[in-house]
Amino acid sequence: xxxxxxxxxxxxxxxxLATAFRAAHHGARVALLEPGALGGTCVNVGCVPKKALWYxxxxxxxxxxxxxxxxxxxxxxxxxxxxxxxxxxxIDGIRxxxxxxxxxxxxxxxxxxxxxxxxxxxxTACGEELRSGRIVxxxxxxxxxxxxxxxxxxxxxxxxxxxxxxxxxxxVIGGGYIAVEFxxxxxxxxxEVTLHVRHRMLTDFDEELVDGxxxxxxxxxxxxxxxxxxxxxxxxxxxxxxxxxxxxxxxPYDAVLWAIGREPNSDRLDLDxxxxxxxxxxxxxxxxxxxxxxxxxxxxxDVTERPELTPVAVAAGRRLADRLFGGLPDSxxxxxxxxxxxxxxxxxxxxxxxEAQARQFHGDQVRIxxxxxxxxxxxxxxxxxxxxxxxxxxxxxxRVVGIHVLGSGADEMLQGFAVAMKMxxxxxxxxxxxxxxxxSAEELVLMS
Numbered sequence: 001x002x003x004x005x006x007x008x009x010x011x012x013x014x015x016x017l018a019t020a021f022r023a024a025h026h027g028a029r030v031a032l033l034e035p036g037a038l039g040g041t042c043v044n045v046g047c048v049p050k051k052a053l054w055y056x057x058x059x060x061x062x063x064x065x066x067x068x069x070x071x072x073x074x075x076x077x078x079x080x081x082x083x084x085x086x087x088x089x090x091i092d093g094i095r096x097x098x099x100x101x102x103x104x105x106x107x108x109x110x111x112x113x114x115x116x117x118x119x120x121x122x123x124t125a126c127g128e129e130l131r132s133g134r135i136v137x138x139x140x141x142x143x144x145x146x147x148x149x150x151x152x153x154x155x156x157x158x159x160x161x162x163x164x165x166x167x168x169x170x171x172v173i174g175g176g177y178i179a180v181e182f183x184x185x186x187x188x189x190x191x192e193v194t195l196h197v198r199h200r201m202l203t204d205f206d207e208e209l210v211d212g213x214x215x216x217x218x219x220x221x222x223x224x225x226x227x228x229x230x231x232x233x234x235x236x237x238x239x240x241x242x243x244x245x246x247x248x249x250x251x252p253y254d255a256v257l258w259a260i261g262r263e264p265n266s267d268r269l270d271l272d273x274x275x276x277x278x279x280x281x282x283x284x285x286x287x288x289x290x291x292x293x294x295x296x297x298x299x300x301x302d303v304t305e306r307p308e309l310t311p312v313a314v315a316a317g318r319r320l321a322d323r324l325f326g327g328l329p330d331s332x333x334x335x336x337x338x339x340x341x342x343x344x345x346x347x348x349x350x351x352x353x354x355e356a357q358a359r360q361f362h363g364d365q366v367r368i369x370x371x372x373x374x375x376x377x378x379x380x381x382x383x384x385x386x387x388x389x390x391x392x393x394x395x396x397x398x399r400v401v402g403i404h405v406l407g408s409g410a411d412e413m414l415q416g417f418a419v420a421m422k423m424x425x426x427x428x429x430x431x432x433x434x435x436x437x438x439x440s441a442e443e444l445v446l447m448s
């Protein structure tokens with residue numbers, strides 16, 4: 001006989017944990033199925049370890065700036081093994097706290113995979129059946145792999161955190177978040193990086209600022225190969241060569257990272273047994289309330305067609321649990337004006353519409369404000385790298401529909417401005433705000 005729960009959550013990543021914890025807070029009896037490490041991609045092979053690497057890269061760049069300032073120190077290489085152990089200790093702590101909290105709030109953890117038997121029943125890998133009128137799918141995604149000759153000679157993003165040393169020469173294939181972030185942080189740590197981009201980088205970001213990032217990366221020494229058509233990899237001695245139908249064979253590289261997107265973990269759930277619809281890419285189709293096409297089955301996070309961002313999965317899961325168990329029938333995530341940052345070198349951040357999107361929606365009612373400047377820390381050191389900022393407004397009252405920042409501190413400063421946009425920010429509100437001087441953020445309230 002199947003054991004019955006108020007809620008079954010498939011997946012113990014950010015979205016699944018957030019949903020389960022919030023539901024348990026409201027008094028629901030919850031079962032959580034996760035065969036891997038708690039925390040999912042973000043904690044184990046995504047946001048957390050990658051951001052730690054990015055911070056290491058920032059410290060390496062800071063050493064170089066310190067020399068410009070006059071400090072009598074010689075920049076040295078990162079002790080990779082020491083750093084790797086520090087990072088893993090931190091991650092182990094997060095996973096331990098998750099496990100302890102699950103036990104504290106009474107969530108039943110099954111360290112197994114789950115698959116649908118019917119619309120209200122899930123079977124574990126050991127054959128046990130669990131039943132609930134409410135099931136949330138939060139199984140996340142995984143790096144995309146291609147059927148190309150020599151694909152296995154390269155790594156995917158998950159593999160980057162198992163490296164025991166920094167490669168001297170690295171090829172990164174791709175133009176999205178993961179590719180651009182790894183290209184920047186690896187170069188900052190001393191790796192010779194070549195970024196192979198099919199068309200242009202970061203197509204979801206404002207083109208003007210992406211062009212600025214492109215220039216900054218090239219000026220820093222990252223080699224960019226554009227309009228590529230990679231057909232595979234092959235070895236020549238101890239090195240790896242990239243086969244490109246447009247540019248020919250190139251290399252040699254000590255390592256290659258495939259950063260060509262992600263795909264949803266929806267293919268091992270037996271969704272057909274429950275009748276759950278997926279799109280052509282395998283993503284579970286949801287409405288604005290996280291409902292699938294089957295009553296009582298919901299989905300959050302990277303397994304859906306929604307933005308692949310950890311805070312999105314967390315927010316969607318919490319609001320769903322509030323609606324199902326917290327007496328808040330109107331609770332759902334508003335997907336408009338979600339801020340996002342690529343931890344490139346330098347970081348690039350956005351919230352709202354790009355200039356191109358704004359002109360498509362609002363036509364001649366769009367007005368653009370721009371700022372380009374060298375931040376004080378760089379200027380004092382005699383460097384010329386410019387930060388770029390852009391505010392996109394529409395209408396006679398200049399409602400702010402997009403804010404874009406490229407430069408040091410972009411990741412921190414945009415959060416507050418995103419709050420203002422959710423509250424209906426107008427350009428006049430920025431004009432009426434007293435600047436904090438000297439800072440980079442002040443440029444966003446000084447544009448004219």
